[in-house]
Amino acid sequence: MSRTSEQLTQQEIDAFQKFCYENRIVSDEGEVGLANGTLIGEYIINAWGVDVDPQTLAVALSKLRDRIVFYTPAEFQYKQIADEDSARANALNAWFHSPSNTSLVKDRDEGFQNQSALLAELRGREITLKTIQDAIGRASFKSGLHYVPVISRSVDPRQHADDGTGFMPKDQVNISAREAAARRATAASGKPTPAPQGTDYRALADAVKGSTHSKTEQIQKMFTTRPGTSDIDYEQTYYARRRAAGL
Numbered sequence: 001m002s003r004t005s006e007q008l009t010q011q012e013i014d015a016f017q018k019f020c021y022e023n024r025i026v027s028d029e030g031e032v033g034l035a036n037g038t039l040i041g042e043y044i045i046n047a048w049g050v051d052v053d054p055q056t057l058a059v060a061l062s063k064l065r066d067r068i069v070f071y072t073p074a075e076f077q078y079k080q081i082a083d084e085d086s087a088r089a090n091a092l093n094a095w096f097h098s099p100s101n102t103s104l105v106k107d108r109d110e111g112f113q114n115q116s117a118l119l120a121e122l123r124g125r126e127i128t129l130k131t132i133q134d135a136i137g138r139a140s141f142k143s144g145l146h147y148v149p150v151i152s153r154s155v156d157p158r159q160h161a162d163d164g165t166g167f168m169p170k171d172q173v174n175i176s177a178r179e180a181a182a183r184r185a186t187a188a189s190g191k192p193t194p195a196p197q198g199t200d201y202r203a204l205a206d207a208v209k210g211s212t213h214s215k216t217e218q219i220q221k222m223f224t225t226r227p228g229t230s231d232i233d234y235e236q237t238y239y240a241r242r243r244a245a246g247l
Contacts, residue, residue, distance in 0.1 A: 002049050008041070012052035016040070019057040024071045032069050039064060074109035078116045084123075091127045092119060100129075103147050103231050104136070110146035117143055133225055140223040147223075147232065201234035208241040 016037070020027035027033045043064060044056050061068070071079060082089035096115055097106055104114050121135035121142075139145050210216040224236040 003045065003051055005051075008045070008052070015053050016057065019054060019061075023061060024073075024076045025061075026069050026071055036068055039067060072109055072112075074112040074116070078112040078119075081116050081119045088122065088127055089115075089119060092122065092132070095127075095129070095132060103225075105146040105148055114145050117145060136225055137223070141218070141221055144221040145223075201238045205234050205238040205241055208238065208245050210245050 017027060019025070020036070026036055040057070040060050041052070043060050044050060044052050048056065050056050092115065095101060096104070096111075096118070105111050106114075117139040118132065118135045121138050122131060125131045125135075136145065206220070208220075210218065220241075222237065222241055224233050224240050225231060226233045
């Protein structure tokens with residue numbers, strides 16, 4: 001059946017948008033979405049000369065699938081939650097891609113997953129720096145977030161590697177009698193002994209294990225951030241994980 005109208009009707013536009021949403025086809029006003037619309041529209045309207053409807057769109061998809069750009073699952077999940085309230089999504093997005101966000105991955109699927117998790121935690125809440133930081137803490141514990149890897153300082157292989165042991169560990173050398181007594185009291189109380197300056201708290205935090213595999217997975221998703229920032233405080237994270245593990 002040939003086209004019933006020379007102009008693209010609102011009914012055809014609605015059918016196109018609904019079909020794209022159901023099939024994760026990019027159809028926004030960006031360059032990729034416009035290219036998808038032109039490709040599909042030219043096939044149905046110009047080459048085939050029929051109306052745009054669910055049946056003709058399905059045929060176009062089967063013929064043009066290898067040339068159409070689709071949302072990734074992570075992108076589409078973010079689109080779904082962002083479409084609930086575009087103003088709130090834009091408010092979070094402004095912070096997320098700003099220099100203030102120094103710890104969360106911003107790009108690719110991991111970035112979309114981070115934003116989806118935060119938007120889910122921010123439902124029903126005003127979006128402020130404090131509520132964003134609170135959301136980061138909750139999301140880290142519940143589902144986990146993708147953090148920017150911390151690059152360790154490279155070690156010059158020509159330098160002597162001192163493990164800090166020897167006759168007596170460094171943290172036991174040149175301490176006062178009062179400090180020694182305090183450490184013995186802390187050890188007797190069952191609380192973690194304060195670690196010496198320079199301790200790798202990230203490694204300690206990553207080494208905390210739970211009583212079961214699932215408990216360990218939950219513990220490893222726990223992070224504590226520094227107040228007013230999204231930077232991970234690995235010292236506090238270490239102690240929080242110890243408490244969660246019952247240590």
